[in-house]
Amino acid sequence: SQTIHQWPATLVQPVGSPLSLECTVEGTSNPNLYWYRQAAGRGLQLLFYSVGIGQISSEVPQNLSASRPQDRQFILSSKKLLLSDSGFYLCAWSAESDQPQHFGDGTRLSIL
Amino acid sequence: AQSVTQLDSHVSVSEGTPVLLRCNYSSSYSPSLFWYVQHPNKGLQLLLKYTSAATLVKGINGFEAEFKKSETSFHLTKPSAHMSDAAEYFCVVSARPGKLIFGQGTTLQVKP
Numbered sequence: 171s172q173t174i175h176q177w178p179a180t181l182v183q184p185v186g187s188p189l190s191l192e193c194t195v196e197g198t199s200n201p202n203l204y205w206y207r208q209a210a211g212r213g214l215q216l217l218f219y220s221v222g223i224g225q226i227s228s229e230v231p232q233n234l235s236a237s238r239p240q241d242r243q244f245i246l247s248s249k250k251l252l253l254s255d256s257g258f259y260l261c262a263w264s265a266e267s268d269q270p271q272h273f274g275d276g277t278r279l280s281i282l
Numbered sequence: 283a284q285s286v287t288q289l290d291s292h293v294s295v296s297e298g299t300p301v302l303l304r305c306n307y308s309s310s311y312s313p314s315l316f317w318y319v320q321h322p323n324k325g326l327q328l329l330l331k332y333t334s335a336a337t338l339v340k341g342i343n344g345f346e347a348e349f350k351k352s353e354t355s356f357h358l359t360k361p362s363a364h365m366s367d368a369a370e371y372f373c374v375v376s377a378r379p380g381k382l383i384f385g386q387g388t389t390l391q392v393k394p
Binding site for chain 1: 314316318323324325326327328331372376379380381382384385386387
């Protein structure tokens with residue numbers, strides 16, 4: 171069966187520091203991969219999605235970037251974190267674009 | 283444009299009583315609709331999906347939802363609430379393949 175892993179589960183970073191969050195999927199090939207942010211008390215906002223290695227689409231302009239160095243690995247990065255980058259970050263995968271998405275357990279990011 | 287509105291931000295029921303979580307959608311074409319559940323500090327779990335087959339969709343954990351095109355609704359129901367059902371519930375519409383639009387969420391409280 172397919173599984174998705176995100177780490178770390180929680181992260182506290184100072185303003186201006188870099189960020190790297192990792193997401194990996196097991197048990198499937200060539201998945202579509204997604205990064206979402208969930209602000210407190212709000213729904214999810216799609217940040218990036220990828221349909222293949224090296225193919226990244228950005229949904230909103232922001233201080234973050236994403237990369238897909240391997241088929242089942244999706245990384246969310248920032249060179250300099252802002253206070254507004256705080257939130258709950260979720261990675262998801264789907265077999266095809268029109269199939270349901272399956273989510274990891276998320277990373278709680280706090281910026282001090 | 284596609285959108286989704288969850289009509290209640292908070293619903294409280296007693297254990298053993300029915301659950302109704304309301305969702306209205308807007309779509310310029312026949313949409314795919316989903317309900318997801320999120321427990322505290324966890325990712326989202328797919329409860330059920332509607333993809334233009336049967337209008338009454340059965341999901342996991344005893345939940346079901348009925349697609350009503352005339353009312354543009356996709357309400358989530360369960361005959362008897364369990365304490366473990368307490369969580370955040372999201373109604374989601376697929377705007378285009380890979381692009382999900384999330385409602386703002388409904389917090390379900392289950393009282394003993």
